Amino acid sequence: MTNKKKWLALPYFVWMVGFTLIPLVLIAVYGLTERGSGAFTFSNVLSIFQEEHLRALILSLVLSVICTLVCLLIAYPVALILRRAKVKKSGFVIFIFILPMWMNFLLRTYAWLNLLDDGGLIFTALKALGFQGNIIGTNGAVLLGMVYNYLPFMILPLYNSLTAIDDQVLNAARDLGANERKVLTRVIFPLSFPGVVSGITMVFVPSLTTFVVSDLLGGRKILLIGNIIESEFSIASNRHVGAGLSLVLMIFILISMAILNHYDKTGEANAI
């Protein structure tokens, strides 16, 4: 009986080969061959060193690292406060903090246009304070959009890992003479580490690869590596170069996945 049962796993296995594995192999095939002739080449991958591509990659890395740090700095206190309040009605509060995530991603980004664009509330307020020039089209606007979009992805795993800490552990630390600061730095921080790592990956990967935020808030002036790859596939249509650059991007994704796997064995911090 059991022997027959395992064949039920086969259909989806075939599906995964067709729609997960072969597609990834195809990226490598495209990325490592020449357009037209199909000859093996590294030139698509190495085109990352062209000035425009390299500048986009560096800007993407800088913005996504800053975005991840800012999210962490905003979200950690929020998660801590929510943890303290857990006896009361934190269910509702966490619901409120997660709710924006359920709004369509494009709408969330687009919503900022209403505030930042010429005539928007924030634009007008900054102008009154003497600020010159546009907000849309600056790195700051793109960063703001990234932080806004991915902040809930940081709050959630942090909240999950912090609420999983048993109060008894904290009480034990206090009984053994630790003051509140020590409890925080020596007990809470280390125990929440898996949540921190998973929050970092969940923010870093999408912000590194985004092309939507920079498209909508960058006023077509900001090119991230995601924009370059996207346009190679849709407008310039040199898929070979696009695939080669994706391979470079995948190296960074793989690194952050490896780090996540190393620290978060249970996958529990990702639970939603």
Next chain:
Amino acid sequence: MKKLASFFGKAWLALVFVFLYAPIVTLIVYSFNEGKGRKWAGFSLVWYERMLHSSAIGDAVVNTLSIALLSALIATVLGVISCIGLSALKGRAKAVYMSINNIPLLNSDLVTGLSLMLVFVAVGLSFGYSTVLLAHISFNVPYVILSVMPRIRSMNQSTYEAAVDLGAKPIRAFFAVTVPEILPGVISGFLMAFTMSLDDFIITHFTKGPGINTISTLIYSEVRRGIQPSMNALSTVMFLSAILLLILTNVIPKDRRVKQKAAD
């Protein structure tokens, strides 16, 4: 001292709250603005009317909902079947299977979308509704498996065997014994797949043809041309529906401990 800390705590929460909701509230307010620009020109439902009469928006809504429903249904059937098969697998084979299953969850949507596009090009499928549907099924099954698998694991195998021993055919035993036990996981998997499909933009963007739009891709092409107030109206309706859906899904299954990835 403690009071001061709690005051700062509350102030911080309030600040973050304002940050999260200010754009959404502005968007909702503007959706009722009579004028097209940023100046308040009086209350009006004109953009809602425009939205209801736009065939582009209507088509996009129908596409989005039907793709979400179909892809979630197919993904749920495929996911449940493979979970049952997986429960009979052990060791290495199972671990490899689960790792491949996790790839779309961990990978960037950009790479997933591009790679699916390349496969459709290689096979020679014409881009349109069916390619989007296939892509959505592909990224939905992992969510179903992750929410059904724990249920199957914690299930008592002997009740199923008892049913078979007592003369039930395997199919009957499955529907009478297994299904009721795993149902909460199946429902939450289905709902998660449904919402993931609704929310997706990037993968759809790369797998759709020129003639077809979902709500996300429509917003993208509209917004790139500048502010479109009827998009504000559409956003408001969608946000309120999302709240409604979320309340419903949180009331029905209490079994939502499955991974959600950075959907973008």
